[in-house]
Amino acid sequence: MGKGMVPNLLKAGHQLSIWNRSPEPLEEMKKLGAVVVDTPQQAFDADVVITMLSDDNVTRQIVIDSGALASAKPGLIHLSMATLSAALTIELSELHEKAGVAYIAAPVFGRNNLAAAGTLNIAVAGPQQAIDKVQPLLDMMGQKTWPMGDQPVQAAILKISANMMLGCAIEALGEAMALTQSYGIANESMVDFVTNTLFASPAYKIYGPLISQRTVEQPSFTLRLGLKDCNLALKAGEAHDVPLPFASVLRDNFLQALAAGDGGKDISMLGVHAIKRSGQQ
């Protein structure tokens, strides 16, 4: 994701120090003018640091355990663009406040190609003054910023909820296809209809055809990651006594797909398994 974002920031004339756990992906950006640094600490010695880390564990390791936050430049603004748990986001908010660093959660919606085109959607939450300062950066990376409040967890929960809704759309598509297919309707006809009428939106237009064609050569998002995101919703809900029966069904169905050995396959397989459960191929 960084690969797509960095050029947009450099083009705007910003000075960029970049760090990654494996240095290979940085070569290209180095050529574009970014300065490669050796440690997270060096990256946190700036006016603004943007992090895009894969999950809670990595974030905890890089931001807290490495000492990066503890040695951050005074006045730093930390713009965290990954999908993190509600609990870690709250913990990070508190740790950053203690460290005198402004923490902004700004998870992104869209895939790599949107990042490169600068057309991501970005939810944002955190201290308003800090958001105002980084708004120009957000405008470079995304087509639109969606403010969700002054607590970083609010942007995190929006991202988590939208991902949950995406899982629900895939399951609903799969169940509906299991039903129509059992009455002899081709999946393509069914998908063509729903995605051009009531459900004419990206979520359904992306996943309808993927379920229909059954196999995805290069998964951009695996079932295993889908389960991880589903658990983020369940955990965040549990913290506030929010029952989420649809997410519970998703969780069990993800597990059944994993038990069948499909954990590394594309998340659209969640819908395919809804069809398989009915004894159909």
Place this chain on the structure above:
Amino acid sequence: MGKGMVPNLLKAGHQLSIWNRSPEPLEEMKKLGAVVVDTPQQAFDADVVITMLSDDNVTRQIVIDSGALASAKPGLIHLSMATLSAALTIELSELHEKAGVAYIAAPVFGRNNLAAAGTLNIAVAGPQQAIDKVQPLLDMMGQKTWPMGDQPVQAAILKISANMMLGCAIEALGEAMALTQSYGIANESMVDFVTNTLFASPAYKIYGPLISQRTVEQPSFTLRLGLKDCNLALKAGEAHDVPLPFASVLRDNFLQALAAGDGGKDISMLGVHAIKRSGQQ
């Protein structure tokens, strides 16, 4: 629904005999040139009869028990545009075939105003020759016809499945709002975001704001009818051994809403109850 359709058919120069259980709604159409008849039998004494009856029971009564089908004009084409069960549609197909009447299922998608504007979407299934003959009528009533096969049940199951997906979208929206609201995000902000990004489609654009505003003065579709439609999906699935875990959750949640006395309220209340289950208003 007929109110919206009849003028379009009359405008096209067709001669129309109309019948309704309660005669009041027919007055207006009479003025436009339709001939009011006294019995279903008279309506079935035509080249084409279009039925739009509220459910299985009424359809059984009007089409079969009244003797209308038995005394139908030879060569009649019956265009059934209501949402009926898969089982009754199969039974009607067989009874019509025996009676020498072509039976076409052509359930519509859209509300009354779309019917008046002639911009409904219409799924259609049945004998191809008969469909070809009524295609000009379908083109007058809808903006697009979606052919689903030569067995009427195929159009019925598409309608049933799409309604099931709609229920799933409402529940998913409700659960997601329960989650985001519990973290202090206004429902409006959440709905604004999802319906302008991943879920920018009619289903979500209609029901997101309705859940958000909590009350709907004049329900266009009640929870009780939603439960009826959900049961159509469950029944049709059961006939073909298709498990539908999302529909099962919907069914229980519809019942919980009915138990709370909300059966007559708008189906968007399904999402509101997802929020209430979390102890929030």
Place this chain on the structure above:
Amino acid sequence: MGKGMVPNLLKAGHQLSIWNRSPEPLEEMKKLGAVVVDTPQQAFDADVVITMLSDDNVTRQIVIDSGALASAKPGLIHLSMATLSAALTIELSELHEKAGVAYIAAPVFGRNNLAAAGTLNIAVAGPQQAIDKVQPLLDMMGQKTWPMGDQPVQAAILKISANMMLGCAIEALGEAMALTQSYGIANESMVDFVTNTLFASPAYKIYGPLISQRTVEQPSFTLRLGLKDCNLALKAGEAHDVPLPFASVLRDNFLQALAAGDGGKDISMLGVHAIKRSGQQ
């Protein structure tokens, strides 16, 4: 079931006219002194008629459509011992009342061998005076009668609910075994433990070992019948706005087992499928 009951009634000196759709099973009872009659009507020409019919459809056919109820002997008491739906039981209650025949629902708990031993448990509901009259018969057939009220549907719903609880016990056992087995515990050890401690009751003692051994040569109760009973609970619940989330899960799991071709296998396979869903044998 009748095979086990009839001898007990004859032994007590009662005069018995018996009827069955297929006459073969009656030969044996004929030898014991029962009089075989040719029609349901003849069976309904008595002081008391006991019916044990396989389901709603057959009951409707034999009791109503055949004219048996209409031509019943004045003052007849009808003791219906099958598992019937709540809706049909209510309908039968009304029809019997109109016909001047006392209708008692007295579904039995136990298998054929208990019937022969006269150790069934019998739930009973209906007009108290009529129950008093047939109490001696109930005492011959069962070890204990459990009065549930003066409306026949009350005995029907008790039976339906107990069957639902049985399905729940099987599913719970299956899920728990899936879990313990995945950590290397033999199913037998797990079953031995639970059925000798917290769950030391017939339901668990019967089904724990059956799930554990995976295959049952001669199913005494099939998955398909299990689904039928599960639907009796869901339907009865729906009539009173009672959500039954466990029964909904059972329904979907029954369907998944049917879709896998196991409909004719023993109901204990419901638990086996809980294990299979986890990718284990």
Place this chain on the structure above:
Amino acid sequence: MGKGMVPNLLKAGHQLSIWNRSPEPLEEMKKLGAVVVDTPQQAFDADVVITMLSDDNVTRQIVIDSGALASAKPGLIHLSMATLSAALTIELSELHEKAGVAYIAAPVFGRNNLAAAGTLNIAVAGPQQAIDKVQPLLDMMGQKTWPMGDQPVQAAILKISANMMLGCAIEALGEAMALTQSYGIANESMVDFVTNTLFASPAYKIYGPLISQRTVEQPSFTLRLGLKDCNLALKAGEAHDVPLPFASVLRDNFLQALAAGDGGKDISMLGVHAIKRSGQQ
């Protein structure tokens, strides 16, 4: 729980050093001859240490973080009798092995009064040699020991699974009562029947009447703890790709009860909420 166990061990002539986070409960045992020590380390300076700690967090704190395990007497056997997660049990097994301490998981089934009477059921798993050595102690505390294997997690998962089954029994009872009650059957009659026939076991005999009477003055096990245990099952299942649809339903129903403010009430309220969802009191 310790209160009930300690006297049994002292009576047998064992020398006991005891430690508790709050010292008050120890006074009584001191009088019986136990030696109160000041730190966990002192308790781990023995031939055998028995721990009965409330949950994962407390166990981690007392056993690991306090340094007790690190400074344990060589050859120590640690008999852990609490209900702990599968993951922590595996982690503890590894840490103990490294520290040269035998780790045995021996979770108990039964309440305080059974502990005092020495009639608990005890599941046990761990190195066989160590189990052999502590068997006399287990015999003093419980009426029966149930060996589950040589990996401590096997006893942990049995306890977790049995607790899950208990939750399922409560939910099933609640749903069945919602159904029978809606048809006018008193909860007491229903419970009387099921707990004397198919479900004549402690689980149902304890919880049936508690649901029936609705309120429990002094909860011995709260809904909040029930949710914690349910999560232990879901987590343990997830680690091995085991879907647990019943446990998922339980989780959502626990949360709904917590959202209604009932977290501190007795776990039997899970069944009461099944009744409330149907609009009944």
